[in-house]
Amino acid sequence: MxxxxxxxxxxxxxxHAQFFAWFLGLIFLLMALVxxxxxxxxxxxxxxxFDGGAAGKAIAAIIVTTEVFALPFLLRMALSPxxxxxxxxxxxxxxxxxxxxxxTYASELIGLSFSxxxxxxxxxxxxxxDISRLQHKR
Numbered sequence: 318m319x320x321x322x323x324x325x326x327x328x329x330x331x332x333h334a335q336f337f338a339w340f341l342g343l344i345f346l347l348m349a350l351v352x353x354x355x356x357x358x359x360x361x362x363x364x365x366x367f368d369g370g371a372a373g374k375a376i377a378a379i380i381v382t383t384e385v386f387a388l389p390f391l392l393r394m395a396l397s398p399x400x401x402x403x404x405x406x407x408x409x410x411x412x413x414x415x416x417x418x419x420x421t422y423a424s425e426l427i428g429l430s431f432s433x434x435x436x437x438x439x440x441x442x443x444x445x446x447d448i449s450r451l452q453h454k455r
Contacts, residue, residue: 321397321399322397323395323396323397324395324396324397324398325393325395326393326394326395326396326401335393338391338392338393339391339392341391341408341412342387342388342391342392345384345385345387345388345391345408345411346384346388348384348415349381349384349385352377352380352381352384353381356377356381359377360373360374360377361373363376363377363380366418366421366422380411380414382407383407383408383410383411383414384407384411386403386404386407387404387405387407387408387411388404389401389404390404390405390407390408391404391408
């Protein structure tokens with residue numbers, strides 16, 4: 318256990334990335350808290366999304382666990398390199414799972430799918446730091 322050392326994350330190249338990470342961490346934290354408090358109502362929803370079966374409770378627990386384990390990476394805590402990688406993967410899995418669920422099963426709401434695609438594109442554009450393209454330079 319002496320070989321496992323927690324190290325600070327590398328410096329960010331984009332100053333806006335930390336605010337987006339904190340915002341996503343807050344969303345994951347609130348979602349995990351609500352899902353754990355209302356777990357009796359959350360599991361039937363997940364069972365309906367994944368075609369019922371006994372795996373619904375396990376999938377619901379995995380979703381909540383990935384949201385919780387994504388927090389250390391998003392909050393830029395001192396972690397071992399393996400835990401940082403696992404936390405990053407959990408963040409991607411949680412975000413992609415909820416994006417898939419929202420695009421697949423909530424598309425009957427007016428414009429939800431379109432607004433999610435626009436929001437994802439805008440956030441990725443901001444993270445690239447190419448705001449200068451929005452200005453008309455001559």
